[in-house]
Amino acid sequence: MALHEYLDMGNIRKANLASLILLSLFAVTQVLGVLFQHTIFEIEKQENPTITKQESASLSPYRETKMPVFVLPVLFIIAINLYLFIFKFSFILKVFKIFIYLSAILSSALITSVVLSTLLSLLVDYVSIDILELAVAGGFYGVILISSILLISKRYLIPLRIFLGISLCAVAGSAVASYFTIETILILLVVLSVFDYIFVKKTKQIVKLVEVLDRQNVLFSLDVGGVVGGRRPGARDEKEIEKDIETGEVIFTGHQLGFGDLIFSTGVSVAMYIDRNFTAAMVTTGFITISLGIYLYYLYKMKVTQPQPALPPILVGGILGTIVSRLLF
Secondary structure: OEEEEEOOOOOHHHHHHHHHHHHHHHHHHHHHHHHHHHHHHHHHHHHOOOOOHHHOOOOOOOOOOOHHHHHHHHHHHHHHHHHHHHOOOHHHHHHHHHHHHHHHHHHHHHHHHHHHHHHHHHHOOOOOHHHHHHHHHHHHHHHHHHHHHHHHHOOOHHHHHHHHHHHHHHHHHHHHHHHOOHHHHHHHHHHHHHHHHHHHHHOOHHHHHHHHHHHOOOOOEEEEEOOEOOEOOOOOOHHHHHHHHHHOOOOOOEEEEEHHHHHHHHHHHHHHHHHOOHHHHHHHHHHHHHHHHHHHHHHHHOOOOOOEEOHHHHHHHHHHHHHHHHHHO
């Protein structure tokens, strides 16, 4: 759950563009998560018009529990150390890679179906329901087929990885909100932000894990920016970057944001939708995105090139967004 930033100190426009794209995709992921949960609820509402979001069958009956605040941080520590150990075995890493890609493809198909159903609902007065349902089903299986072909052929991998990544995080973030209340998620973010800082800045365990996953091209982060020597974001050595800065040479510009950051930010926005409404969720999304944007600007101005914890600014934006949304809605 780290933010890895590569900067070109001599090209402000390029750096600003990379930041703008990252923040846009960051916000889109949260919106897709909210839309996904909204669609599930609307489907249930057709069968039971009096049902509320809190009574939805898609939400866990244990959603009010605070147990995750104590359990998940412990699991987080165990998982980081366990992954560092088991990923030393190439076979296990390959199985994990396949699992992530399969999950991402399924998530992208679900998200595509949700977006299509939302758009096609505008045509319900002009087109039969059967045709609309067929179009949604076609989009679902079409995405699975096309994504699989592109992955096997290794074509258009950069946009494909982005599409698969934000889809996976949108669905996973919605799942987080379906199990935990927004209070639980924010308290959990406080604890995880501390761990994020320790494991990224101090022990560097997350950085080591990122390096392992990066070498095997595992889908685990949202990568935005150019490529140096055919390598995607995250593949450059820190010493190379620092040397480029010292010599004043033009270097890679881009960002690498871990999926954990995307999932928990989406969880906050979706939880606000469940507790309040769609507008409140969008306000929360705005605050979280702006908070991360300010953080990116600070890193650029300070010429920071080393991996940084991204959960703290997400936590700040989530708290502010929650306060404002509850005051307004």
